Amino acid sequence: MSEAALSPDEAALLDRVQAPEGQGREILDAATREVIGRAPVQTVADLDDAIARAKAAQPGWEALGHQKRSDLLLQAADAIDARAEALARLLSREQGKPLNGPNARFELGACSAWLRATAATVLEPEVLVDDGETHAELHYKAIGVVGAIGPWNWPLMIAIWQIAPSLRMGNTVVVKPSEYTPLSVLAMISVMNEVLPPDVLIGVSGDREVGARLAAHPDVDKVMFTGSTATGRKIIESSAGNLARLTLELGGNDAGIVLPGTDPKAIAQDLFWGAFINTGQTCAALKRLYVHDSIYDDVVDALKEVAEQTPMGVGLSEDNVLGPLQNTQQFDIVNRLVDDAKARGARIVTGGAPAPELGELFYPITLIADATDGMAVVDEEQFGPVLPIVKYSDVEDAIASANRLDVGLGGSVWGPDRDEARKVAARIQSGTVWINSHGGVHPMIPFGGVKGSGYGLEFGVEGLKSVAVPQIING
Numbered sequence: 391m392s393e394a395a396l397s398p399d400e401a402a403l404l405d406r407v408q409a410p411e412g413q414g415r416e417i418l419d420a421a422t423r424e425v426i427g428r429a430p431v432q433t434v435a436d437l438d439d440a441i442a443r444a445k446a447a448q449p450g451w452e453a454l455g456h457q458k459r460s461d462l463l464l465q466a467a468d469a470i471d472a473r474a475e476a477l478a479r480l481l482s483r484e485q486g487k488p489l490n491g492p493n494a495r496f497e498l499g500a501c502s503a504w505l506r507a508t509a510a511t512v513l514e515p516e517v518l519v520d521d522g523e524t525h526a527e528l529h530y531k532a533i534g535v536v537g538a539i540g541p542w543n544w545p546l547m548i549a550i551w552q553i554a555p556s557l558r559m560g561n562t563v564v565v566k567p568s569e570y571t572p573l574s575v576l577a578m579i580s581v582m583n584e585v586l587p588p589d590v591l592i593g594v595s596g597d598r599e600v601g602a603r604l605a606a607h608p609d610v611d612k613v614m615f616t617g618s619t620a621t622g623r624k625i626i627e628s629s630a631g632n633l634a635r636l637t638l639e640l641g642g643n644d645a646g647i648v649l650p651g652t653d654p655k656a657i658a659q660d661l662f663w664g665a666f667i668n669t670g671q672t673c674a675a676l677k678r679l680y681v682h683d684s685i686y687d688d689v690v691d692a693l694k695e696v697a698e699q700t701p702m703g704v705g706l707s708e709d710n711v712l713g714p715l716q717n718t719q720q721f722d723i724v725n726r727l728v729d730d731a732k733a734r735g736a737r738i739v740t741g742g743a744p745a746p747e748l749g750e751l752f753y754p755i756t757l758i759a760d761a762t763d764g765m766a767v768v769d770e771e772q773f774g775p776v777l778p779i780v781k782y783s784d785v786e787d788a789i790a791s792a793n794r795l796d797v798g799l800g801g802s803v804w805g806p807d808r809d810e811a812r813k814v815a816a817r818i819q820s821g822t823v824w825i826n827s828h829g830g831v832h833p834m835i836p837f838g839g840v841k842g843s844g845y846g847l848e849f850g851v852e853g854l855k856s857v858a859v860p861q862i863i864n865g
């Protein structure tokens with residue numbers, strides 16, 4: 391079988407979800423730009439119908455209780471595992487990420503792992519006061535219908551991050567996948583619906599207008615949104631109408647600080663993947679690197695060595711671990727930021743221009759040395775295979791640089807002395823700071839941003855609380 395041919399399992403999944411021949415919107419393979427299939431184009435009326443069905447199904451789902459819902463989440467994880475390879479191939483085509491490396495197969499593994507971890511997480515009622523006179527307890531109940539709106543970079547994993555805790559707590563969920571990656575998300579939902587009761591989880595494939603209606607709908611009680619800060623602001627505005635509770639995971643521009651005394655070769659692989667996981671199209675990727683001048687050249691050289699050994703190309707080829715940009719819009723952003731950096735005198739260490747020989751949307755790993763704060767490539771989120779590397783001599787300046795932007799999703803500090811690194815970490819304004827790594831997430835460790843990166847936490851017990859409403863039982 392050639393790489394390009396749909397496997398029978400992939401074709402069967404695609405046929406379940408795609409629009410009939412001659413209808414829908416064509417979705418292209420991000421790497422080859424060949425047509426993969428036809429996304430259904432659902433309307434605001436279709437969305438309204440989906441929300442009505444989800445609302446009707448919610449009381450019955452809640453009444454099943456935690457144990458039964460958890461069992462069904464475990465069965466959904468098994469169903470995903472059973473189709474993981476077909477889903478990974480479809481994801482690889484649609485999103486562009488390779489099968490191997492921390493990419494498509496990894497993403498499918500994370501989906502079932504997150505479902506299982508969420509099924510096992512317990513949110514117990516808390517006794518608040520029990521002094522003989524007063525007995526008050528804090529309980530958590532379902533909110534109602536959750537609207538889940540996601541991006542195109544980790545479309546399946548992020549959908550699961552929204553779906554799993556929402557279902558676990560007794561909510562029903564209407565998912566609006568990104569218009570760039572609807573097929574793989576709809577396919578995963580259809581696999582989960584092999585085991586879930588009807589209308590508990592519904593996917594609606596539509597454009598930004600459908601997303602806006604989902605966020606503003608009077609019967610949506612909670613919106614889980616992952617995407618850009620600009621769209622996040624619009625969702626906050628629409629929540630003034632329906633008072634939907636919000637979890638907003640927005641854009642970031644994560645800084646990493648490499649302290650003096652760090653061994654460049656020892657950290658190069660982890661630095662590289664911290665920046666270039668999913669070819670840089672990751673919310674909490676390392677997007678600006680501040681390196682002490684005593685080791686600056688060695689860090690740049692060590693990163694260059696890793697970059698040049700890491701294969702990029704069509705995702706279905708088993709050799710590749712880096713892929714294309716997912717869409718033209720993102721490709722243009724990357725191109726503009728690199729050209730601007732060059733014009734301002736930054737030094738291209740590797741990459742620096744598109745790679746049309748690989749395909750229309752390929753841009754090579756691009757390391758930019760002698761970058762400075764104020765350059766667009768440093769100040770704006772690149773969301774692609776580009777890393778500006780800034781030299782510093784006083785760690786106070788590096789901390790100030792890390793904190794000077796209006797976003798704060800993640801950050802990292804790299805150094806030989808953990809206590810020293812932790813002191814610096816405590817001063818970084820971001821939802822997470824990693825020490826000697828960047829971007830790793832864990833289903834039991836809450837994740838969320840500060841400043842323009844949004845609010846609300848996902849994962850673990852805190853994640854369950856954010857898709858529930860508290861109720862005090864007093865007496």
Ligand code: NAD
Binds near residue numbers: 542605616621640
């Ligand atoms: P986007 O904001 O353009 O789109 C995200 C989703 O919102 C899409 O499904 C879109 O159809 C929908 N949408 C658009 N307009 C809407 C509106 N007015 N109301 C409701 N929904 C609307 O973002 P994107 O380009 O798909 O994703 C890239 C961005 O997402 C980057 O900034 C990235 O940093 C961020 N991101 C954040 C996280 C995180 O966890 N913090 C994770 C992944 C991506």
